[in-house]
Amino acid sequence: xxxxxxxxxxxxxxxxxxxxxxxxxxxxxxxxxxxxxxxxxxxxxxxxxxxxxxxxxxxxxxxxxxxxxxxxxxxxxxxxxxxxxxxxxxxxxxxxxxxxxxxxxxxxxxxxxxxxxxxxxxxxxxxxxxxxxxxxxxxxxxxxxxxxxxxxxxxxxxxxxxxxxxxxxxxxxxxxxxxxxxxxxxxxxxxxxxxxxxxxxxxxxxxxxxxxxxxxxxxxxxxxxxxxxxxxxxxxxxxxxxxxxxxxxxxxxxxxxxxxxxxxxxxxxxxxxxxxxxxxxxxxxxxxxxxxxxxxxxxxxxxxxxxxxxxxxxxxxxxxxxxxxxxxxxxxxxxxxxxxxxxxxxxxxxxxxxxxxxxxxxxxxx
Amino acid sequence: xxxxxxxxxxxxxxxxxxxxxxxxxxxxxxxxxxxxxxxxxxxxxxxxxxxxxxxxxxxxxxxxxxxxxxxxxxxxxxxxxxxxxxxxxxxxxxxxxxxxxxxxxxxxxxxxxxxxxxxxxxxxxxxxxxx
Numbered sequence: 001x002x003x004x005x006x007x008x009x010x011x012x013x014x015x016x017x018x019x020x021x022x023x024x025x026x027x028x029x030x031x032x033x034x035x036x037x038x039x040x041x042x043x044x045x046x047x048x049x050x051x052x053x054x055x056x057x058x059x060x061x062x063x064x065x066x067x068x069x070x071x072x073x074x075x076x077x078x079x080x081x082x083x084x085x086x087x088x089x090x091x092x093x094x095x096x097x098x099x100x101x102x103x104x105x106x107x108x109x110x111x112x113x114x115x116x117x118x119x120x121x122x123x124x125x126x127x128x129x130x131x132x133x134x135x136x137x138x139x140x141x142x143x144x145x146x147x148x149x150x151x152x153x154x155x156x157x158x159x160x161x162x163x164x165x166x167x168x169x170x171x172x173x174x175x176x177x178x179x180x181x182x183x184x185x186x187x188x189x190x191x192x193x194x195x196x197x198x199x200x201x202x203x204x205x206x207x208x209x210x211x212x213x214x215x216x217x218x219x220x221x222x223x224x225x226x227x228x229x230x231x232x233x234x235x236x237x238x239x240x241x242x243x244x245x246x247x248x249x250x251x252x253x254x255x256x257x258x259x260x261x262x263x264x265x266x267x268x269x270x271x272x273x274x275x276x277x278x279x280x281x282x283x284x285x286x287x288x289x290x291x292x293x294x295x296x297x298x299x300x301x302x303x304x305x306x307x308x309x310x311x312x313x314x315x316x317x318x319x320x321x322x323x324x325x326x327x328x329x330x331x332x333x334x335x336x337x338x339x340x341x342x343x344x345x346x347x348x349x350x351x352x353x354x355x356x357x358x359x360x361x362x363x364x365x366x
Numbered sequence: 367x368x369x370x371x372x373x374x375x376x377x378x379x380x381x382x383x384x385x386x387x388x389x390x391x392x393x394x395x396x397x398x399x400x401x402x403x404x405x406x407x408x409x410x411x412x413x414x415x416x417x418x419x420x421x422x423x424x425x426x427x428x429x430x431x432x433x434x435x436x437x438x439x440x441x442x443x444x445x446x447x448x449x450x451x452x453x454x455x456x457x458x459x460x461x462x463x464x465x466x467x468x469x470x471x472x473x474x475x476x477x478x479x480x481x482x483x484x485x486x487x488x489x490x491x492x493x494x495x496x497x
Contacts, residue, residue: 032459033405034407227430295410296433343433
C-alpha cells in the first residue's frame with residue numbers, strides 16, 4: 001500500500017507527475033524538473049519532504065544514548081536548537097542510515113531519518129535505547145516542507161508572526177527554533193537543507209501543512225519535485241542513502257570521514273570496526289567525476305581506473321553545470337586516466353573534488 | 367496530453383512512424399513518452415547510412431532521470447537525422463510529434479508498418495498504462 005503525505009492532493013492539483021518513492025506517492029516534478037532546479041538555485045523553491053521520519057527521544061540518559069548510537073559526537077551540541085549530521089552504524093561500521101539530530105533539551109533530542117529506512121531505523125533505535133531507558137517516539141503527525149534557495153529565508157520570515165521574525169532571521173546555520181507561522185500555526189524552523197543553498201526545513205503539524213504550502217506559494221516560492229531535489233543535492237556534494245552508501249559501506253568509503261568523531265573514550269556502535277579499517281588502510285574511496293563530453297553518467301555504470309574497476313553511485317545531468325556529474329566508488333590509490341563505460345563505450349571523465357556547486361555557483365575546476 | 371495525430375503509427379515502446387510524401391519513414395517518440403521521461407538532455411543519434419532493423423535499438427534519448435533506447439519501427443537505411451537535437455534535445459519535450467523527430471528511414475519493406483499500432487490503438491495503450 002502506497003503512503004501519501006497530507007499534501008498529496010495539493011501536488012495533484014498542481015499537475016505533478018507522481019512516482020513511487022520508497023513506498024510513498026511523491027511528486028517527481030510539476031512540469032520541468034530542470035526549471036524547478038533553477039528556481040531553487042536562483043530564488044526559492046519548496047519540497048514536500050513529509051515522508052521523512054521524525055523521531056523524538058526523551059529521557060534523562062538521552063545524550064548518553066546518542067553518544068553510543070551515533071558516529072558523530074552529540075557533545076558538539078552545546079546550545080539548545082543546534083543540529084548535527086551523523087551516520088548511524090552497525091557493529092561492522094556499515095551505515096544503517098544518515099540523519100540529523102537536534103538538541104532540544106538535556107532530556108529531549110529529535111532525529112530526522114530517511115523514509116525508505118524508517119522501519120529498520122526505528123527497530124534499531126528502539127533496541128539500542130532500552131539499555132538507556134530512553135523513550136523513542138515517532139511523530140507521524142508532522143509534515144515537513146523544505147524551503148530552499150537564496151530567497152528562501154526572507155520569504156519564510158515574511159510569513160512568521162511579527163514577534164518571531166527577528167529571532168528566526170538571526171537563526172544560525174544548522175540550528176532550529178520554534179516560531180509561529182500564518183494564522184498562528186506552530187512551526188519548528190531549522191536552517192538546514194539538502195540542496196547546497198541557504199534555506200529552512202520546516203516541521204509543521206499535518207493539519208496546517210496545506211495552509212503553509214499555499215502561503216509559501218503566494219509568497220513566490222516555486223513548488224519543486226523530488227527530481228530537482230536529487231540533482232540539487234548531487235551538485236551540492238551530498239550523499240543519498242541507498243545509492244551512495246548502505247550497510248556494506250563504511251563512512252570512510254563514502255567520503256563521510258568528516259562526520260566520524262573519534263573522541264577520547266566514546267564507545268559508539270561501529271567504532272572498533274572503523275578504527276580497524278583505518279589502521280588496515282581504506283581500500284575504496286568515493287570521488288567526484290565530471291563528464292565534459294555529451295552523455296549522462298548514471299548509477300551502476302562501470303568506472304575504469306589504473307587501480308581497477310569502480311562504480312558510479314549517484315550520477316545525473318547537472319542543470320547548473322549543463323553537463324553530467326557523478327559520485328563513484330573506486331579502488332584507493334593513483335587513479336590515472338579515468339573512464340566510464342557508457343553502453344559499451346569507454347568515455348573519459350575528470351576526477352574532481354566536490355561539491356560541484358555551492359551557493360548557486362559552479363566550484364572552481366568543475 | 368496533446369492530441370495524437372491520426373496519420374502516425376506506433377510501436378508499443380512509444381516510437382511513432384510517419385510515411386512522408388516521398389515514401390521515407392520519419393521516426394520520433396510520442397508526447398506521452400517524453401512526458402514520462404521528463405526533461406531531455408541528450409540524444410544519441412544514429413549514423414546516416416547505417417542499416418537498421420525493425421524492433422532494434424537505433425538511438426538513445428536521455429532525460430535527467432533515465433536513458434531510453436529508441437527502436438526503429440521499420441527496417442531499412444538511415445537517410446537523415448535531426449541534428450538540431452544535438453544542441454536542443456528539449457525540442458522533443460516541446461514538440462514530440464513535429465520538430466522533435468529523431469531520424470528518417472528508407473524502408474526496405476513498408477509492409478512492416480502494418481504491424482504497428484494505429485493512433486486509436488496507441489491512445490488506448492497509453493490510457494491503460496496510466497491506470
